[in-house]
Amino acid sequence: MPRALMLHDDAPRARLETLDESQLPERAVRVAIDYSDLNYKDAMAVTGHGKIVREYPLVPGIDFAGTVTDSTDARFAADDRVILTGWGVGERHWGGFAEAMRVDADWLVPCPQPLSTRQAMLFGTAGLTAMLSVMRLKEAGLGPGDGPVVVTGASGGVGSWAVSILAHEGFEVHAITGKPEQNAWLEALGAHAILSRANFESRGRPLESTQWAGAVDTVGGQILANLLAQMNYAGKVAAVGLAGDAALPTTVMPFILRGVSLLGVDSVYIPFDRRRAAWQRIAALPNALLSHMHVEEVGLDDVPDRAHAMLEGRTHGRVLIDPRR
Template sequence: MFKALVLNQQDNNTVVSIEQLDESTLPAGDVIVAVDYSSLNYKDGLAITGKGKIIRDFPMVPGIDYAGQVISSSDDRYQPGDSVILTGWGVGENHWGGMAEKASVPANYLVSMPAGLDSRKAMIIGTAGLTAMLCVMALQDAGITPEKGEILVTGASGGVGSVAITLLDQLGYQVVAASGRPENSDWLKAIGADRVIDRAELLEPARPLEKQLWAGAIDSVGSKVLAKLLAQVDYQGAVAACGLAGGFDLPTTVMPFILRSVKLLGVDSVMCPIEKRTQAWNRIVELLPESFYSDAAKEVSLDAVPELAEAITNGQVTGRTLIKL
């Protein structure tokens, strides 16, 4: 038997329960993992609260990422006792996820634990940190170097934003954090932001082109905020876009692209190929300071998740939330 957070649907409403399940109920997979830690992401919050159409088949165990030890494996790449990480691939959406003491997945979904990490650190990073690293890599590939100027990070108090700030700072960039929570300003500066601006500055409707302010940006908000960034990015600048917390629309024009050669870089971590995924994990290990793991996360039990899921969808969660299984 193992403990799991289970989502069901009743009268078109999502119902959350914490249950003891038999191992025979696990979905088919090559590898069974004893989950040490999962984490709470914005997408998990949408799934658990039912605010987003994340899950279509019930019952479902949410949790889009986890880390733990292999219990059994029918794939030669993994042996009992191996430490592994799972992020993406639709896990926690259409395949049972990490908010359970055990999980079963195809071997191709897993990444071996990089040297220098353990399960707890891996989930402090989690999907959010992996996405942040992929965004940083996208900016670097687009030629955005520290000498070009400031990098703006939106959703700065969230998981992607907070990790992105630290990664950029470690690489020598000048980082500006955009946050709607002024009480987090000191914390944002402590993890690497050079200065903090009010998110409200980015919510006014964008003109086709505005004053050039940023060499580049990492955006997890979308909608009006992303449109504003595109109008403010320097000539030949770039924006790495990875989220839609503010909406999936984009009220912009072609002007930034054809008059300033601005690049809009879409970043996805769900279906990211294993080779690039592994490269990103290794770079994260190299870049994140040891202090990050104590400064940027709080640890909770599975019982606390339903309440926190509501909070994260309302923008009330700071940094990373670690779930100890």
């Protein structure tokens, strides 16, 4: 019988429980979960911040990777290695903070060789979103020779993978962070320069001196508005998060006077073919990128504590969850 971290609408909110197989959702594919990970959205769900979870009880965890043990869908068979990210799993549907879960076949993608399920969760939604951001920028015409690229929230999951992948692709990456103690680590990931978040938090002019050919923004709000004002002519910005603020206090000037493009990047409902292509690109990355990523590995019973730590800014890199630990 699988163990799972279950969320309830009364105290204590998060409880480690042992489930009967009959309690798992009636869905087509049963997966023995090897690893999950802790994302910012997971931390909000586990702690009750925001309105991530609306129906209880619920098993959180928007990501997992593991091995199929049973399937009534012809696309998957026992012993297939699979990855799940997005689709409202861990928000509206039971998710990956468990030893096993039943899910819809439509939500799964094969785990491509030579990627292990553990490596897949070192990337998780964060790495997938970062890769999709890089793909979006390059498809819009951005190249390493166009000029520097800036990444906000660089010490977080999406930001750190964006720094690493962009540097690997040959871009000059400038990393914005509010955690100066992580500067050396960001340089090890490939950052050319480290910039203080404080320099981007005050309201600026509608247009500033041009600095950036491209950007990956994970925070939104005033920081994103300031980046838009600093973009080169025809600069390209991939907007992927709202860790700072969902508002965007900008003007149309960067768009109509400099031809700046603001590119939305979604990792939750992207179609299967693009999702699979992104994972194949991740699998082709050199192992050296993984060796530089900071990883904290925990068990299910550690998740509530690490969720609070993440919301308080006391984590960096990736938090990996081994449900059998």
